Structures are given as structure tokens and as C-alpha cells.
Amino acid sequence: MIQTPLVTLVGPPNSGKTTLFNILTGKHFKTVNYPGSTVEYSSGDFSKKFNISAKILDSPGLISLNPNSPDEELTIQSLFNHPTNGIPDLILVTADSSQLSRHLLLAKQLIESGFKVILVITMIDILNRKKLTVNHKLLRDIIKTDVTIINGKTEEGIDNLVKIIKSKLTEERKFPNIEKLKIFNHKEYLIKSFEEIESIVNKVIEPLNSDLTKANNELNILNPVLKEVTRKPDELTLKIDRILLHKYFGFFFFLIFMGVIFSSIFWLAAPLMDLVDTFFSSLASYSSEALGNNWYSHLIADGIISGTGAVLIFLPQILILFLILGLLEDTGYLARGAMLIDKPLSKIGLNGKSFVPMLSGFACAIPAILSTRTISNRKERLLTIFIIPLMSCSARLPVYVLLIAYLTPSDKPWLGGFFLSFVYLISILLSIVVAYVINKFNKKLIRYEVESAFILELPTYKLPKLKVVLRNTFENSKQYIIRAGPIIMLLSLIIWFLTYMPNHSPVIDKTGLNQEEIALLENSERLTYSYAANLGSFIEPIMLPLGLDWRVGVSLITAFAAREVFVSSMALIFKITDEENIQSSLLTAMKNAKIESTGQPLFTVSTSIGLIFFFIFALQCISTLAVSRKETGSWRIPVLQLVIFTSTAYFISFIIVNFLRAIGIN
């Protein structure tokens, strides 16, 4: 049997490689990791219309075949011999036509390594705008490799590329020599290569006007003006940067953009989140009405349906966040944001590239941790993952809202908004302090020390391609559901079990109560004598120093499934039977609650503030731990995160409660 041929796509960052991959696969591909690593690549089949029976792999962007990080090393090794797909039969290497003098290096190294290569010249429209073009036939003759030009936007030239791929695949196989990699590493080699590329580029770049080309060829002179033009960055980009990267105002614009994005994550998503919430709570109540008052009905309504709701409630925020970030990235601004914030972040051991993941952390830590993959320095990447759980994710918002509503005097509602901003400010400041401290103890905690650098191309500004951005948004959201969904779901079921058993059919006094009130009273009765309550009483000695009792302890345990579950657990425990307005009746119940063993009021100003601080710090999210484990490759970092953040949460809360009490605020 003949094995399916393997075509691998290689190219520098911003060289149109992914666009080409999307065209060739017809966007039908899956993203997988190299075995035993966190480095991703995409693989798929050629779109049916091209009639090529071959597998096609995309690979992460490469500047050269000389690796600069463990991730790049793996990518390059896999290029020579892919762990699951073997040696590629053909390599397509992309090069931006306006960046030939830089992008030809990779193509040159691939040809010299002995691969069968097709050089695909991309973004010809940008070069044409400068009234220039590439003489691809001449280039083919010089580098002795097939060269073709495509336009990713109009898909012009794709048919020709497909024709070349077909004919190349019928040629005899070539086997690359990995030993060649050693010479690519020498300074002299690099300088000499660039000199060769320089002379090639001077020959193949021609004016669009063909008469002039002919004249030039006949006279065999190199037009010096031509060189000048290819060496000039995009005019419009320079103009925009004069404003957006202005030395002083640039940073100010950056802060405004981030502020707008940040608030839109909350304000745009809020109505959608309400919608999801309403949908799943009404679905749960319909199903329990239809199935009656029995254990499986409760399992379906409170375990499965509410569990699904807990997963999907964050989807609007994640969608909006990735949509906005995707649009910003596609315009070219995000790289500039990373540049503007690099200095302050480098002070605490992070990198300009840490800032997007950190921002995502305010929506949800899971996609945020996944997006740290763009940070090539391992130490900086691990440190970024380390502090992401400190960003106040959206799951904490309902908890803050409840506790702040409790603290805010009803005649001064504006204070609530002020308190909430203060909580976010504190969480940002604390994460900076933590990153600083962890960075100081780097050798013991992160255990990676690599000289840090920031080298980033600032791409030309362009209008975002909505289709591509939407697709990426969809992919990211899917990743969130796939990775976090099952864990949140499983935990919801475990917590349902702990709060439902063993007293599954409680006996209560039903006189004068309607169906709904009976169900709610039964719920709270069930919880009072549940395994979760036992667990709660067990941890009461731990809660008392914070001025809290077993009931808050149980709510904190249930919050491990998803932090916002804290609020619904409190409602259950404090026997809230008024479904119309849970918050106001919960607030009344909180005001009247007393610690059973001592008779002191449970929720005072000091204990509520202490509890807010507990939530700012504590890593109460099993999904985050699971993703952190997966992305860092061991349990080391997630266990450190859990222990450090949760114990710090406890001690900070303890200190705050007792300090407030000592100065007379009870």
C-alpha cells in the first residue's frame, strides 16, 4: 500500500502561512500537540476541490532553522522527522514578497538541508502597491527550486501552486540531512547567507511596468531607487504609529484601549450572561416540575442542568474577549501593546507578551493560561501562568456583588461601584507584588533561568479579516468548553451528591406552605444534614478565626466547582425560600445570622471584608488547576499555586478581620 504523502507548511511569523493553510485545507483541520509537549500544530487534508491526496501539516512560525527556545527546537526536530507522520515528502515555505530580504533565509536553509521545497511568495498586493513585483522565474532559476506567487486575499495563483504540488509529489523522494543544522548556527554563515540573499533580491525585485524591466535587464543595472523603495516601511503604518506609538501619548492611548476592552468584557457580556442564567434556571425548574419531587429529578435539575449552566455562563465573556483581542491582533495593534507594556512587566520578571494572557485572566483563567503559549521564554511563560489565577475572574464577580451589597449602606448605593473598582485595583496590585516575590525566589519555585529578551516584529496595520477572527474566537471558545467543561460538570455532580446525600428525603412541617416553598425548605433541610455539612462542621475550627462558621465553610467548599456557586449555596444554607428576589432576602438572612456556638453575629463589616479578600487570593477553581497542570507539564506549579494562594488568602483574611476588630470595626 502506498502511504499518503505528507506536505508540511513552514514560514516565518506574519508571512501568510496560516492564510495559505486555510485555503489549501478549506478550513477543515484539527489542532493537536506534538506528542508529550504543549507545542501545537494543525493538520488536515487538502480541500477536495484540489484533488490532491496528501496530508498537510501547519507548523508554528519559524525565523530560521536555528532554534532559540525548547519549543522551537521541537518544531524544527519534528520538521525533519515528525513523531507521528514521518519525513515530509514536500515542504511549502512561505515568504512575504515585501520582506524577501528577511524571509528568504528560512527558505534557503530548507533547500540546503535537502528538502523538496516549493517557495510560495505571498502578499504580492503589498509589493504591487509600491509599483514593484517579483520575477519568480528568475528567482526559480537562481535558487533552483520551484517558486510561485499567490495572493491570499483573491486566491490568485492557488491553481498554479496546486499544479506544482501535484507534479512535485510525483518526483522521486528526497531525504533531508539533519546534520546541516550545525552550520546554520554560525555567525559567519548567517552573515554570508544574508549577503547572498541580498544579491538575489536585488535581481528579482522589478518595477511593475514591464517595459522598464526590460530596459533595466538590457542595461543590466540595478536601480538604486528600487532598493530604497523596498527598504521603506509602509507609509500609512508609520503615520498611524506617529500617533498610537507617540512617546508620551502612546501609553495613554494604550491605557484607554485596555480600559474600554476591560469594561466591555463586563458590560457587553452582562445581558448575555443573564440570558444564559435565566435559560438554565428556567430549564431546571421546568424539568423538576415535569419530573416531580424525587432524587433523579433533582439530579437532572440541580446537578446536570445547573452544571451545564455553570460551564456556559462564562461563554459570553470568553467570546467577547477573544473577539476583541482577535480584531486588535489582526489590525496589528496587539504587538504594539506588548511593546508599550514590556518595560514595566520586565521589572517583575514578565514579558510584554504576558499582558494579553493577563488581560484574558479577568474573564476566565482557563483561556488565559492557554494563551500564554505565545511567550517563548519558558521562565516568563511559567511565571505568567503562575499569577493568572490572581486576576479577578468573572466567576468572582457575583460573590463580590453580594458581599459589597451587604456592606454598602442602602442610602449610598454609589459606594458599591466604588468598592468594586477598589477590589479590582487591589487584585491587580497584589498580582504585581506576587509576581515580584515569586520572581525573586525563581530558582526555588519556577526553576528556569533563561536570559530574557523581547524581539517582536510590529506588523503593518491592516483592516481585520472578520472571518478569520470569528473562526479563531470560535476555536478558543471551543477549547474552553472542551477543557473546562467536563471538570466543571463532574464537580457539579460531586457537589450535588455531597449536598444531597444522605438525608435525601427530609421530613418537614408542610402546614401552610405551597409546593414551591415546600421544595425550597426541603432543599435547605437536606443540606443542613448532608455530607457537605459534615465536612463544613469539620472545618469550622478553621473558619472561626476568620469570624465565619460552618455554613460559610460549606459554601466555600461548593465554590470549588465554580466560584459563583458560593452565592447559590449561601441561599440554600440560609433557607432562602423567596425565589423572586434571592439577593434581598439573602441579605436580610445574612444580617440576622449568628454563629451558633458563640451567638455572635456572623456577617459583620470585618468578616465580610475578610471574606472578599479571601476570594481575591484563593485559588478555588479545580479547572484552573487542571489546565495549569496540562500547560506546565507537571503538578509542581498547580500545587504551588493552590498551596500558596489559598494559604495566603486565609492569612490575609485572618489579619484583616483581626486588625479591623482591634481598631474597633466589628
Added chain:
Amino acid sequence: MKNASELNFGEKAVIKDINSSNPYYKRLLEIGFTPGEEIELINTSIFNDPMTFSLRGTLIAIRKKQAESILIS
């Protein structure tokens, strides 16, 4: 010898050499900072670091520390 971090805004210079003691000197070469190439300081962040250079028709931002290893004439 002067290095790229000492350039003023809009000032152009030709690269003489890349200091091999910088651990990232190969990456700087690979991205196109090669001897003989002309660079121009386009802008810097408010903290004067990183710095953006125009090079081979594109814009590349690098930290001051890396710019110091680019020797110019």
C-alpha cells in the same frame, strides 16, 4: 563604538557588527540586523525601552539591552 540604543528619533545608521557576547545575537542576525544594513530609530515606549527600528522595510521592536549589542557607525 556607538550602538543602536544611542540613536535619536529619526536618526539613521549602518550596522557595523553584532556583539557576540549578547545571548540573543544570532536571533538579531536572523531577523535581519546584519552588518551593512541601514536602520532607523522610529519610536520607543514611554520608558525608552523597548525601541522600534525600521529595518529591511519592516518595524522591529527590541529591548534596549539587545539594541546595545548592535554596533553602528
